[in-house]
Amino acid sequence: MQQRTPIEEQIDLPFIESLRISFQSLKIRFGRSIITTAGITLGIAFLVSVWTNNEIGVALQESGRQSTINTFEETTEQGISTKDIWLIVMSLIVCVVGIANSMLMAVTERFREIGTMKCLGALDGFVVRLFLLESGFQGFSGALIGALIGTLGAVLLGLKDYGLDLFFYFPLLPAQPENGPMQLGVIIVILLGCILGMILAVIGSSFPAWRAAKLPPAEAMRTEV
Amino acid sequence: MNDIVVKTEDVVKEYRMGSNILRALDGINIEIQRGEYISLMGPSGSGKSTLFNMIGALDRPTEGQVYIDGQNMSQLSQRQIAAFRCHRVGYIFQSYNLLHVRSAHGNVTLPMIFAGISEKERNQKAEKLLDMVGLGDRMYHLPDELSGGQRQRVAIARALANDPSIVLADEPTANLDTITGREIIDLIKRLNTEQGVTVISATHDLKMLDVSDRIVDIRDGLVERIRNRDEIEIEVGEVGGEGE
Ligand SMILES: Nc1ncnc2c1ncn2[C@@H]1O[C@H](COP(=O)(O)OP(=O)(O)OP(=O)(O)O)[C@@H](O)[C@H]1O
Ligand SMILES: [Mg+2]
Numbered sequence: 062m063q064q065r066t067p068i069e070e071q072i073d074l075p076f077i078e079s080l081r082i083s084f085q086s087l088k089i090r091f092g093r094s095i096i097t098t099a100g101i102t103l104g105i106a107f108l109v110s111v112w113t114n115n116e117i118g119v120a121l122q123e124s125g126r127q128s129t130i131n132t133f134e135e136t137t138e139q140g141i142s143t144k145d146i147w148l149i150v151m152s153l154i155v156c157v158v159g160i161a162n163s164m165l166m167a168v169t170e171r172f173r174e175i176g177t178m179k180c181l182g183a184l185d186g187f188v189v190r191l192f193l194l195e196s197g198f199q200g201f202s203g204a205l206i207g208a209l210i211g212t213l214g215a216v217l218l219g220l221k222d223y224g225l226d227l228f229f230y231f232p233l234l235p236a237q238p239e240n241g242p243m244q245l246g247v248i249i250v251i252l253l254g255c256i257l258g259m260i261l262a263v264i265g266s267s268f269p270a271w272r273a274a275k276l277p278p279a280e281a282m283r284t285e286v
Numbered sequence: 287m288n289d290i291v292v293k294t295e296d297v298v299k300e301y302r303m304g305s306n307i308l309r310a311l312d313g314i315n316i317e318i319q320r321g322e323y324i325s326l327m328g329p330s331g332s333g334k335s336t337l338f339n340m341i342g343a344l345d346r347p348t349e350g351q352v353y354i355d356g357q358n359m360s361q362l363s364q365r366q367i368a369a370f371r372c373h374r375v376g377y378i379f380q381s382y383n384l385l386h387v388r389s390a391h392g393n394v395t396l397p398m399i400f401a402g403i404s405e406k407e408r409n410q411k412a413e414k415l416l417d418m419v420g421l422g423d424r425m426y427h428l429p430d431e432l433s434g435g436q437r438q439r440v441a442i443a444r445a446l447a448n449d450p451s452i453v454l455a456d457e458p459t460a461n462l463d464t465i466t467g468r469e470i471i472d473l474i475k476r477l478n479t480e481q482g483v484t485v486i487s488a489t490h491d492l493k494m495l496d497v498s499d500r501i502v503d504i505r506d507g508l509v510e511r512i513r514n515r516d517e518i519e520i521e522v523g524e525v526g527g528e529g530e
Contacts (some may be wrong), residue, residue, distance in 0.1 A: 067357065067365045067372075068355075068357055068369055068370050068374070069360060069366070070363070070366055070369055071365045071366070071368035071369035071400070072369075072401075072402045074399065074400065074402075078399055082399075085387065085388070085392070086387045089387040089388075090387055091427070131513050173383065174385055174387075176320055176383075177383045177384075177385060178385070178396070179368070179371065180344065180371055180377050180383070181371065181372065181396050181397040181444070182368050182369065182371050182372020182373070182397055182400035182401065182448075183368065183400055184364070184365065184368050185364065187400075195327060221387040275517075277339075277344060277345040277346060278344045278345075278371075279339040279344040279345035280345065282344075282379075282383065
């Protein structure tokens, strides 16, 4: 019964097995997954609300309406104030840092699990794929919810500022006004928010997972969290 | 019989911490026969776990070679090392190292998934193994819902999933009470005698002495002495007298 044959090469797992393992992991760790996902949701909600708010502002200025409140602001000819640009950049940074941080934490507390899976015969690539799948799913769903929340927030703010006019001039689709900047439209903003959230989550998770997978299992399993 | 499963040649392991270098293993030479039950004993910090990691390909030695089944481990590719861990060795740890997102059954099937075994076959095997370790009625419990002794049984069942020729156990009883520890030792010993699995176990536990074929005493990263079973009987009283 003892094997004396030379040591063979480890096989790759079928994709469906990886998918099953990653979904089960998300399901059982549901509470923790939700918290990580909420980190993504918050980041994207913030970014999308600032961005959409800006789109709304520009669209309504194009249409000649002025905010009942913000009229005194130093708006440039194009309709985007430096303050708005600054806000968007800041929210982008907050979003990137927030998501990277929550993914990093979620991976770090699983180093031991990574080491253990390698003891049982997991290839480095399998470990990375597992985290890719989990974070891709979390990233997409978290970002989608975040983008919707963010849009809703911006719409409420817009209602407060512009009243029901908002809906007549709502910048849903991309537009290119004659004398203004290109407008992306809210749909594209939502889409970009989802893609960004997903990419950030996947990078933020796979990169530390890859680093952990490259460690000798003994080292990965030593890390206590 | 001269069938050597594990052979280490001047194995040195150094850990670098800043400018300090700690020599955890200082040139270990041992040969382990197929089917043996070996206990690695020694005070805390003597290098037992480090040696365990070297033999199980869980870490690389700084110098020296480890041969398993005559195969030089340093010459294996990543894929071969993964296959080696998957098929040839079963690991049992002090802290169980179960995946807490998978049930007892799910933990036992995982190494078989990695080995590419069909779902039907691995379910049957997992049930058989869990039955054997006495957890037939707890198969679908998560590790968090099991006692320490039960978790270690799951770990043993998992270690056996792909019929390894070597079982490595690092202080498998350290977190368990005396009676549960005894049961775990008996279970491991049964594998050794009934299935001919080579067992290499690091331990402080004196209960391990009387099931061992040989005891390797490790001190400061060196093999201090190797005692055979017949020598052990005489010394049990003496060693036992040292207390814990
Ligand atoms: N990853 C590491 N980095 C730095 N030092 C390490 C590392 N692993 C082990 N050591 C050191 O190497 C020495 C041997 O450690 P090892 O864990 O092998 O001891 P041990 O005999 O298993 O002890 P115990 O009985 O407490 O488990 C110790 O001095 C320990 O501090
Ligand atoms: Mg140890």
